Amino acid sequence: MLKSILTRGAVTALALAGLTTAAFAQLELKIMAPAAPGGGWDGTARSMQQALTAAGIAKSAQVTNVTGAGGTIGLAQLIGAKGDGHQLMVNGFVMVGAILLNKSPVTLTQTTPIARLTAEALVVVVPTESPVKDAKDLAARVKADPAKVTWAGGSAGGADHILAALFAGAAGGDTTKINYIPFSGGGEALAAMLGGRVTAGVSGYGEFEGQIKAGKLRVIGVSSPARLANAPDAPTFKEQGVDLELLNWRSVVAPPGLSAEQVKTLADAMDKMAKSKEWTEILKARGWDDAYLPAAEFATFLKAEEARVAKVMKDVGLIK
Template sequence: MRRDTFLKSLAALAAAGSWPLTSHASGAPMKMMIPANPGGGWDTTGRAIGKALQDAGLASSVQYENKGGAAGALGLAQFVNASKGDPNALMVMGAVMLGGIITGKPPVSLSQATPIARLISEYNVYVVHGASPIKSMKDVIEQLKKDPGSVKWGGGSRGSTEHIAAAMIAREVGVDAAKINYVPFRGGGEATAAILGGNVTVGGSGFSEFQPYLESGKMRALAVTSPQRIKGLDAPTLKELGISVEIGNWRGVYAPPGITPEQRKALTDKVVQATKSKSWAESLEKNGWTPALLAGPQFDEFVDREFAALRAIMVKSGMI
């Protein structure tokens, strides 16, 4: 191409605002803290929003770090201390972290980090491994009433939505919630392995985490915590079974402490824009997630309300 033709082409691109996507144009490299072990809902969510940021041209690359334990408190502590002031860092969080903070009282508070956005919501499904003699939630309840400790409930960290739901179920059927035998795991991968290995009586988590095993017959669904049945899943709601329990899970992202209001707005805009991408739409469809975008002051207020609501449920259920 002649030099004058090349310069004219550049001028045309600049005027049209359509510069080629270079690593600079596609945004800075980003870091994603996933405060759980690989294979669970936080891991899937973090990698999905990271991919959406890249595919939308908002990040040149995304570096992921998994740090499981204590309902996300270990990852939260590392994120707050190591990423302070970094406007290109995000951490996945959600209802599980709030519950863990209430029950565990970690030294680092979520209020030290910067709220960005809620992304999705998802209800839990309770399952058993395919060869289990337990055929229904009714079987679980009968065993629970006879001997509460004999029913091992497997799921996320203490204070997770599946832990809270198990306590609520016990209370609703007349069993002391303080007597339930809850076995916490640091990530969905560990919980899945325990269920498939028959090391817990019944396990709970988001439908997307169990879906492949349910479809293959390696797991069997007993009930869901949603107000209506979940599409693609042949399992009744707890309310259909006469157990008045409904509780949802949600996930979002936070930024580190120490970023400016301008940096917070820029990061929020990036995340919101990423949720409009084809990549994110495909993740929603693939995982059966319900979009639940909430950003700005509305997200701040939502988290405050969730803390209060979860604490009230835990007190009522005898967890704290």
């Protein structure tokens, strides 16, 4: 009799554990990349999709793209999905700046912070046939006439735009006169460069890696404090005499109005993903730094970063 009761108890405990695991594995997520396919946010969203499903953390993870206004159109849609505990949106440094530059009526303070995921150094590239050979060449051109140097990058007010302005400042040029052309996706910026329509392009190294290795693009410099492990031949700006460092971070937020249980489910999913071997392999392949911060710490970081980005944008003349 006692043996039977113990057996039933053990079975019940195992069943409950199984139900918990099964319930988590049934998680169905919608991940928004608020930009066109081919860019950094899109790459992050699809990498999340891959890791979450391969690691068994989510049953499904559907990626959608919503373009426009530095991601603020997608942000408005996310805020409109109040209470939806299955929705996530990729964002980052770029969106913080775009909100300020576009004087957006919606802001990240209206969302539910879930996690910071990655950090990535930016790279400046030119077509291989360009007369610009290194950072010193580009700095000399920018100092002489900033308006004649055209830059291709992501959304206005984002990390790419700020880097172009900071480069002009470090070169001794007028930061308010830079000629920056924003594109909604990395593919469009790449086409503009290869077509000779711009002087230089700015993005994360991973977005240009294929064209760099194919010999179609030349690296002018990277914005990290040290050379990248996956690009040891690419010089930093600092080692070329240009005093410039900048890291682009990416994160995920959820809609407003979530219950504590909904927030915990999403936060736990991101925590499991960030610690999974599948995500670690993706970080290595993409050349992204692991910059994981859980929900509470990310919320604190985001508040401080919004103040820091506003100061930088004012200093370089992007906003008043």
